[in-house]
Amino acid sequence: MSPLHQFGESIRNLLLSVPLPAVRALFVLTLVALLIWVLRLPELKWTACLAILIQIIIYSIF
Amino acid sequence: MLTYPDYIVIALYLIGTLILGGLIGFRMKTGRDFFLGGRQLPWWAIGMSLVATDIGGTDIIGVGGAAYNYGMAVANFEWIGCVPAMMVGAFVFIPFFYRTGVYTIPEFLEHRYNVVVRTILAICWLSFMACNLGIMLLASAKMMSTLFDWNAVMCILVTAVLVGGYTLLGGLAAVVYTDMIQCVMMIGGCLLILVLGLIEVGGFSELRKRVDEAQTRRAADVALESGVGAQAGSSLESSDESASRQHSATSLILPVDTPSPFPWPGIYFGLALILSPAYWIGNQAIVQRSLGARSEFEAKASYIWGALLKNLIPFIVAVPGLIALALLPELEDGDAAIPSLVGSLLPVGLRGLFVAAFLAALMSSVDSYLNSAATIVSHDLYKRFVDRDVTDSRLLMVGRITTFGLVVWAVVFAFYLSSLQESSGIYTIFQTLMAFFQGPAFAVLLLGVLWKGANGRAAIVALLAGIATSVTLFSLNQPWIAEYFGWSPLFRIQEPFLYFSIWAFLVAAAVLVILSLFMGKQTPEQLKYVFSNQEQILSDDGEPPSEVSSGADL
Numbered sequence: 001m002s003p004l005h006q007f008g009e010s011i012r013n014l015l016l017s018v019p020l021p022a023v024r025a026l027f028v029l030t031l032v033a034l035l036i037w038v039l040r041l042p043e044l045k046w047t048a049c050l051a052i053l054i055q056i057i058i059y060s061i062f
Numbered sequence: 063m064l065t066y067p068d069y070i071v072i073a074l075y076l077i078g079t080l081i082l083g084g085l086i087g088f089r090m091k092t093g094r095d096f097f098l099g100g101r102q103l104p105w106w107a108i109g110m111s112l113v114a115t116d117i118g119g120t121d122i123i124g125v126g127g128a129a130y131n132y133g134m135a136v137a138n139f140e141w142i143g144c145v146p147a148m149m150v151g152a153f154v155f156i157p158f159f160y161r162t163g164v165y166t167i168p169e170f171l172e173h174r175y176n177v178v179v180r181t182i183l184a185i186c187w188l189s190f191m192a193c194n195l196g197i198m199l200l201a202s203a204k205m206m207s208t209l210f211d212w213n214a215v216m217c218i219l220v221t222a223v224l225v226g227g228y229t230l231l232g233g234l235a236a237v238v239y240t241d242m243i244q245c246v247m248m249i250g251g252c253l254l255i256l257v258l259g260l261i262e263v264g265g266f267s268e269l270r271k272r273v274d275e276a277q278t279r280r281a282a283d284v285a286l287e288s289g290v291g292a293q294a295g296s297s298l299e300s301s302d303e304s305a306s307r308q309h310s311a312t313s314l315i316l317p318v319d320t321p322s323p324f325p326w327p328g329i330y331f332g333l334a335l336i337l338s339p340a341y342w343i344g345n346q347a348i349v350q351r352s353l354g355a356r357s358e359f360e361a362k363a364s365y366i367w368g369a370l371l372k373n374l375i376p377f378i379v380a381v382p383g384l385i386a387l388a389l390l391p392e393l394e395d396g397d398a399a400i401p402s403l404v405g406s407l408l409p410v411g412l413r414g415l416f417v418a419a420f421l422a423a424l425m426s427s428v429d430s431y432l433n434s435a436a437t438i439v440s441h442d443l444y445k446r447f448v449d450r451d452v453t454d455s456r457l458l459m460v461g462r463i464t465t466f467g468l469v470v471w472a473v474v475f476a477f478y479l480s481s482l483q484e485s486s487g488i489y490t491i492f493q494t495l496m497a498f499f500q501g502p503a504f505a506v507l508l509l510g511v512l513w514k515g516a517n518g519r520a521a522i523v524a525l526l527a528g529i530a531t532s533v534t535l536f537s538l539n540q541p542w543i544a545e546y547f548g549w550s551p552l553f554r555i556q557e558p559f560l561y562f563s564i565w566a567f568l569v570a571a572a573v574l575v576i577l578s579l580f581m582g583k584q585t586p587e588q589l590k591y592v593f594s595n596q597e598q599i600l601s602d603d604g605e606p607p608s609e610v611s612s613g614a615d616l
Contacts (some may be wrong), residue, residue, distance in 0.1 A: 002547070004538065005550070008553075012318060015318045015327050016317075016318050016319065020315060020317060020326075023315050023326050023330075024315055026330065027142060027314075027315065027330065030142075030146070030330075030334070031142075031146065034146050034149060034150075038149060038153070041153060044152070044153075044359075044362055044363055044366050047366050047367070047370060048149055048152070048153075048366050048369070050370065051145055051149070051366070051369045051370045051372075051373060052145065052146075052149065054373045055141060055142065055145050055146075055373065058141060058314070058373075059141075059142070059314060062134060062312055062313060062314045
């Protein structure tokens with residue numbers, strides 16, 4: 001096994017150790033961070049928030 | 063499968079599209095009209111055009127097929143693979159590009175870096191777009207030949223003449239307004255299948271139940287095969303597969319060891335954080351239509367409207383794949399799922415509407431790549447290297463001649479590909495090739511816009527280092543190369559292009575940062591094109607604030 005394969009294997013094992021509920025939380029929190037960023041933009045904001053909220057609901061359910 | 067009422071629906075749609083494109087074409091006067099729609103395009107038309115361009119003819123069938131095979135995880139490409147990047151594009155990058163008055167992303171990169179970066183990326187994008195035109199024509203013609211028993215050669219020729227005709231006459235304005243109609247056709251045709259399919263299945267809850275039953279049956283089949291495989295001493299792939307089968311077909315997040323091409327690290331790091339922003343912020347075919355908006359505000363609004371529409375797309379193109387899984391669970395080929403569903407659900411006349419939706423998806427992608435490739439040839443190559451003082455009306459002629467040349471090239475390339483013995487995997491190979499340079503190109507663009515320290519010479523090395531990384535990873539993943547060294551392939555999933563893009567981006571970004579720290583900053587003129595200095599760019603009339611120098615600023 002080459003050093004590149006060993007490096008890949010260690011990353012794969014690290015990612016395998018992350019439980020899927022934590023991954024779901026990562027996806028949702030990323031979208032929440034995006035929502036907060038849009039809300040804080042100085043004076044489209046509401047349409048953008050609607051699109052992101054739909055995403056948050058989708059990734060919370062599926 | 064199709065009858066006269068179906069053909070009447072298809073003919074009406076095609077004639078309507080051609081008339082609209084032709085009418086717009088008669089109003090073309092200058093190169094600016096042709097390449098940017100005279101900067102008079104409304105936000106609502108651009109937003110729908112963005113969505114239509116993103117969904118190709120093969121996607122209408124292919125996304126449903128992928129949902130049939132792997133479940134809803136394919137929807138990530140339309141949801142987290144679009145919406146966040148479109149938001150960042152709308153509020154940060156698109157207004158910035160609009161204000162600089164550029165026609166193309168490579169042109170922006172010359173303002174920010176140098177002519178070499180511009181030329182490398184212009185050639186990369188042009189090569190990809192030109193080849194993709196032929197591939198889209200061929201892949202869709204093959205699909206039409208299989209589904210409707212149409213002659214594939216005639217499909218290629220008719221599509222090329224129709225799309226080439228209105229794009230050559232009307233430029234970006236014709237592309238955007240016909241895309242708008244095509245977006246409506248596409249959504250209408252797919253919505254029809256979704257509604258009739260859900261009625262047939264008995265609603266969403268019944269669909270979920272029947273899909274889970276089909277998944278359980280599949281898992282049992284795989285477990286049975288796994289037992290046989292274990293006896294034969296080769297159970298690795300089967301056990302991987304059964305790991306994936308434990309997850310519901312409606313799950314968006316798949317584990318690392320899924321045999322599908324959609325494991326969550328690839329989706330999150332490769333798609334959401336790299337390939338998606340690279341596509342929505344750095345792809346000329348996408349960005350160009352927003353640069354043709356009536357104002358900076360409308361350019362932003364077009365992206366927000368597009369993002370809102372994007373929320374709908376997986377429901378109408380991926381969920382029908384799950385409906386097919388519930389109603390027709392025994393299909394061998396996932397790509398047969400949607401056509402089989404259309405055949406069993408839609409009555410005469412309405413099948414024509416679905417075929418029109420398929421053609422709309424195909425034409426809306428081909429016309430956009432055609433117009434953008436012509437823009438790159440005209441602006442980044444002809445105007446930059448052949449005739450720097452070219453008049454706007456002459457540039458219009460160059461654009462039209464280039465469009466004609468690209469149509470001829472696309473047809474010839476499609477015929478060449480069809481003559482190859484094994485051309486079915488060509489589409490996937492070219493998507494992988496796009497991932498080779500999209501990651502590094504995005505690293506150079508992102509750091510160029512956000513960081514004053516990014517240096518032009520470092521950007522050239524970073525681009526090449528990123529592309530070399532992709533090529534190396536791709537090579538080490540080829541079974542015959544790995545076998546030569548006595549290794550196993552580097553990645554375990556099919557089509558690991560999402561992983562290539564992560565590493566290519568990271569290597570390009572690291573090289574750019576490290577070398578820039580040693581090479582020093584760009585000139586004050588070039589640093590105007592950094593986001594934090596954008597108030598120095600005074601042009602809001604659509605013209606570049608200054609002509610770029612001739613490469614001596616390397």
